[in-house]
Amino acid sequence: MKKKMLALALATAMTTISLAGCGTSSTPTDATTNKSTDATTETDTATAETEEEIPENEIIGNPDAEDAFYVYCWNADVMNNVIKYFQEVYPEDAKRIVYVNTGGSDYYQTKIDALLEDPTNPQYPDMIAMEMDYIMKYTDSDYTLPVSDLGITEADMKNMYQYTIDAATVDGKVKGLSWQATPGAMMYRRSLAEKYLGTSDPDKVQEFFKDWDTMLETGKKILADSNGETKLFSGVDDVKRVYQASRENAWYDANSVLTVEDTMLNYMDYAKALQDAGLTNGTAQWSDEWAANVKSDNTFAYMGCTWFLHWTLKANSGGEKVGEGTYGDWAMTAGPQSYYWGGTWLGATAGCSDKELAGKIMKAATCDTEMMKKICKGSLDYVNNKEAIAALSAEGVGNYDFLGGQDFLGYFSPLAEKIELPAMCGEDFYITNAFDDQTNAYVNGNKDKDTAVKDFKAYVVDLYPYLTAE
Amino acid sequence: MADISQKSNMGKKRKTVEYGRYGYLFIAPFFIVYAIFQLWPLVYTIWMSFMEYYSKGLKEIGPNFIGFKNIVNAFITTGKEGAVLFDTFTFKALGNTIFMWMLNFVPQILLSLLLASWFTDTRVKLKGQGAFKVTMFMPNIITAASLAVLFYSLFSINGPMTQLLKNMGAIPGNYDFMVHKLPTQILIAFIQFWMWYGNTMIVLIAGILGINPSLYEASRVDGANSKQIFYHITLPLLKPITLFVLVTSAIGGLQMYDIPSLFNVNQGGDGLPDFASTTITMYIRKLTLTSKDFGKAGAASVVLFLVTLIISLFFFFVLGEKEDRRQRKSRKGV
Incomplete structure (x- = not known):
């Protein structure tokens, strides 16, 4: 009996520890297997x-x-x-x-x-x-x-x-x-704008998206006119970067107190409003579905920036030249707020x-x-x-056939001048991830806003021992 | 040669001792490897759990000895509402893990038992057994990572399975499995179940075949039906194997990592939605590699170790002890 107990305890210890053993250090050692001296791909x-x-x-x-x-x-x-x-x-x-x-x-x-x-x-x-x-x-x-x-x-x-x-x-x-x-803009489909807003001219389209409330109204109009076929955005988190870029405070202040400022709370409200009005296709940013919507008529616009234009929008447009996929059917306008990404x-x-x-x-x-x-x-x-x-x-x-001839350099140039740096911290990547999760829970109706903010704080404080919540 | 023959002449007792010494040499590699790669990390992890040791940005703080604070913090949250036991992320993650393991294990052992008893039934004599067994074992061969990715794309918002269920009217038109807690957990449990029931079945078949056939013959002569044979002969005699399956599955299940960590996660590696698919190992990984709080990660590992130990001992006593006692009693009777 005793021996069995010991054996069991050891077996448990062994299996449990196998995970702890691999976590702490991942310093890559020099891979010596590579003998060729030419430029080669080598696996680490x-x-x-x-x-x-x-x-x-x-x-x-x-x-x-x-x-x-x-x-x-x-x-x-x-x-x-x-x-x-x-x-x-x-x-x-x-x-x-x-x-x-x-x-x-x-x-x-x-x-x-x-x-x-x-x-x-x-x-x-x-x-x-x-x-x-x-x-x-x-x-x-x-x-x-x-x-x-x-x-x-x-x-x-x-x-x-x-x-x-x-x-x-x-x-x-x-x-x-x-x-x-990396100034950002709102990138929309010309043909859909023509169909539902009566114009595809960036300056005129801008009128429909000049502030957040007008944008919401326009989104509802597009949804109604298209019989629910065309949604304003692919997912609610498409507008996240715009809000995030206008933050005044970092996630935590000099005393390491974690705060959620109004800008981010406003984002939560706006995301909820988008979701409740059914103005998105419910995708998560960077998911396959989100990328696939670039070539589908179900999405009117994306919020994107300089690199987004080439490596996300163009890459997913399903075409290489005008006429293929949605290539050439895009245009840029400033959108409700200037930002960078x-x-x-x-x-x-x-x-x-x-x-x-x-x-x-x-x-x-x-x-x-x-x-x-x-x-x-x-x-x-x-x-x-x-x-x-x-x-x-x-x-x-800058005249870009992907944007129907719009000059993207000339367009981005005044936007780039206007960029003001928002407050940042080194943990932004992971903290924002945690914030997104809670925003999603709130947007999907799984919890109310206060609980979401509270849970977000609890989680971040748990991850970073030097932070405290108010 | 001469040496050995001389020694062997020295007496029989001495000879056995000599061979024993070689035995130690043969088993030494295991113990050396175990000590370096398993025992030392184990001790080190426990040691870490007593330390305040984390990085702020890229600046390391610690290690400073702080006693049981990390472990206490893993059990208790002290907030405005006062101290709450088990309301910590360690236990939330542990709860997720155990819940998903139960969702997978209960149906798994039931189905495997059923299949194992069908395959071994000498009266039914199922045809094409090999084909069935291979088909059922097959999911186990596929890498867990691929399965997780495959199922994610099947059930994502525009995935084929989601579309199919929508067209059938089983779920509403804008439904997304990935934003709901329970469906995500059920899907993860299902992948585990589907992967492992074949394996469990094979083990159980081996166990059933190990039971003396004369017992079955005798019972059949006595007029027992299949049901009675299953409940009164197969099940009781299969107990050691069931215990083995249960304990190994529990230990494996508590360390569930690959499938949930690839299934529905954000870029930071948290299980979505809202922590629901974060298992304890994913949480430990997050603490070590992302927030670099080695003290807390050590404490969470110690909690995992304790829980694994408790669960294993529990199964061991509940299922194993009775048999022992009965044997002892019968020995006394003799």
Whole structure:
């Protein structure tokens, strides 16, 4: 009996602990299996061991080289928009770059945090990409270097939009630079606007969406006129970023007290109003259904920004040229409120092996007007350089057949000037996720607003021990 | 060779001792691996649960020894309403896990028992048994991750199953499984059930085949019907196997991770909607990797360990003890 008990206890211990054993450290070890010296894709063996669903790292470049310069990003953005163009001008330097695509933003922070802690790791990142949702986490730490250490002066930054500099500034030090500015707009279907609003001209359509209440009325009108076929948005969370961008306070203040400010409470109300009036198709942002609605007549508009236009809307429009899918049937108007959405910053890490190269890449990608013109022409990304934008807009580069000929550069340009940086904190990504869950519960009628806010606070305080709720 | 033959001449007792020593060498690798990869993390996790150890942003705080505070916090919330026992996210996650496991296990063991008794019934002699068994075992071969993704797309808002049910009028036109708690939990439980009933059935068949056939013959000679045979011979003699299935399933079920973590989750890895499909292991993962509160994660792991231990011991005593007692009694009688 005793032996059996012991055996049982040990078996329980073994199985229980097998999960605890894998959680704490996921520092990738150097994968030595790769023998080819050419640019090859290599799978990272160490990160795959923890949980099955963590995507494998995709590595471009030669990681075995002595002077390998590691750049980390959660997707191929930096590769396609920056390094590709850097390569053309500085082929010798570009050879040293080892680009690691961690595959999806969900696990990006987890992966690089472990690496940043250990500068002796052969795969230690020399440069990291940081997204708006968590840039503060890295800039407000000793893990990133001020750009002045890399030889980038204020004069170099003169053409940037001020908000992109503010976003990466901590204690007066700029610690990251971005090659893109990301003003947002409302993107709607021309044919549907013609049908239900009588016009597809952006200036006239804007009248129907000039403020939140008018937008709601217009949504109801479209729904009624289309016999319920066409909804204003795909999901209620499409308007989230607009509200979020106008926050005055971060999720928590200097005393680490968690607050939900009126802007976000208003968002909850508006989301509920959209849901109750049946103005959405009930999708969640980034889900397959949400993306599929881009080519369907059931969705009138999306709230999107510069990169959204190309990589989300165009990519999902179901066509490559005018006439295919909904390609060419879109137009932009400012919508109820100006806002910005996302953006990617580059930062050099504290243990960066070659500050000169880091400075060179950042200077080329974020300060060099000629280079940025090339980036804009090549990828149609809205670059963070006023001079380049003005020149390109004059050249007519912005006339975009996807938008029925509308000049997107000219359109975004005044919007970009207007962007004011909202308050942020390093935990934005996860806290906003938790807020979305509770908003959904409220919107779907599973709980009332006060309970939702209370549950949100309880959950966030539970996750972050240094925060308190009022 | 000469050595061994000499030693063997020294006496029989000595010889057995020598072989025993080699035995220890053979089992040593297991214990070494166990000590490094399982025992040490186990001890370390428990040690962590006594620490205040978290990161604020990228700044690490701790580890400072704070005694039982983490573990107490895992059991009790102290808010405006005073201290409430079990009203913590640790226990909410644990509750979700146990609920989803029960939803999966009860129908699973019933169906598996039924199928196992049909397949082993010598009077029915089911044809094409192999084909049936393979078909039923098949879901177990598919990776849990793929199943979770597959079911998610089947039952998402525009998924084929959702559309089918809408067309049949079974659910209202704007229904979404993924925004309701119970349907999400039922779907996760169903995936588990569908994955594992074949496996449980095979184990039970093995158990039933291990029962002495003469018992069945004797009962049939005595005129027992199938029902009586099942309840009075198969079930009582199958108890050790049932106990095994129950305990392994409970331990596996409490660590439910892969399916719920890929099924209906947000970008931060929380089970949707509103925490309902977050299992205890997902919660521990979130604490370790996202918020980096190792102390709290350690405490949650200790709670999981304790609950697993209690549940296993409970099953062990309820189902196992009686048999032991009966045996002891019968021995006394002899």
